[in-house]
Amino acid sequence: MNLNFSNVDRFCNDINMADDNPVIDLSNVTFFNTFALVYLGMFLRYHNSQGKSFKVVVPQNTAARNYLARQNFWSRFNFRPETITAEKLNRFTSSTSLNDIVDIEKREGIAEDIMFKILNVLRGNRVSVNTNLVAELICEIVDNFARHSECTLAAVAMQYYPNLHHIVIAVGDCGIGIRASLTSNPKYSHMVDSPHCEVAMKAFEPLVSRLPEGGTGLMEARDGILKLGGGLTLATGDGYVIIREGECKLGTMACDLAGVQMSFSIPERS
């Protein structure tokens, strides 16, 4: 099974949260896409914060298991340690990712730090993308998460797929989400009961922000990604927005997860 945007919400929704130590059965997962990795991470982090710790059944597939180890997945989230000890020791690195799900702390310069780390990966691999614009996008999105999520930690992961000629960057948090954030501005308080996906879509409009002077962050991210021929996927609460090839689709996720999780994919220039 490939765990990706299309099924990670159902995967999370099927976990029996009534158990004292719910089981995360990853045994059949053979591939984690970057969005799914961050979404699952934020699902775990949210429930960790509610006092839950999880038992995990690790992937049988060696590549998938090693990928989680490389991304420091086991150390970032709170599992019952006896279920994963062997894998925890199995860290290795690669030049095509950050080799970590990097936490976004609320501190000055965090967006720039992450931007430069990702630029190093892109330049080190001679990735054929407009690196300045990609860097700008990363900085914009990470800065938005740091400023708006109202939670201690957000996280970012990136992966370059040299054979598939594209990069994916995923960012997530389990904070208050777009609806609660935007409707804290009296101008948008009428949307407090609107579907998450509709409020998320609203947040892509210019000057729509919880801040009185308005912001342009998501709109700039959207336009920059489209300019680079890429696509964007965003989930918040039980809503999602997909923007790709000049089209925008929105709808409902199977899982209602706190915060915002998003990823964007940029193809290499042919």
Place this chain on the structure above:
Amino acid sequence: MKSIHISELSNICATRKRAQEASSRLQPYLKSGVVEIDLDSVEILSTSFLDELILQLMKADSIEKVIFKCSTSIIEDKLARILGIRDAKAYYRFRNGRIHEITPKPLEPLKATFVATKPASGRQRSKASANIK
């Protein structure tokens, strides 16, 4: 007219916070009159940075005392988008040419469609080994 390079106001031009700091550093120069800000040769000059700089200048009622200078149309395009959104005006000099008012650029809205069934990911994977690179 005083001319300063943007790097004198901020060594990294990526975030709103940096733009707020740049705006504070710019204010003393503006007390003496019009200032030309050279935006050339900056590795990252984000739209958010420019938006926040313009917003701060608008708040200080000094946007019309600034001339933005650059030798790439990409920057002029960014400024035009911001001015379109903020319903503001600003001045620009392309290379060493004449100073002109930037024409604000309207944004095209993106049409959204509600879909009942969640679509598959854009790039479905076929090889499990794709996780190791």
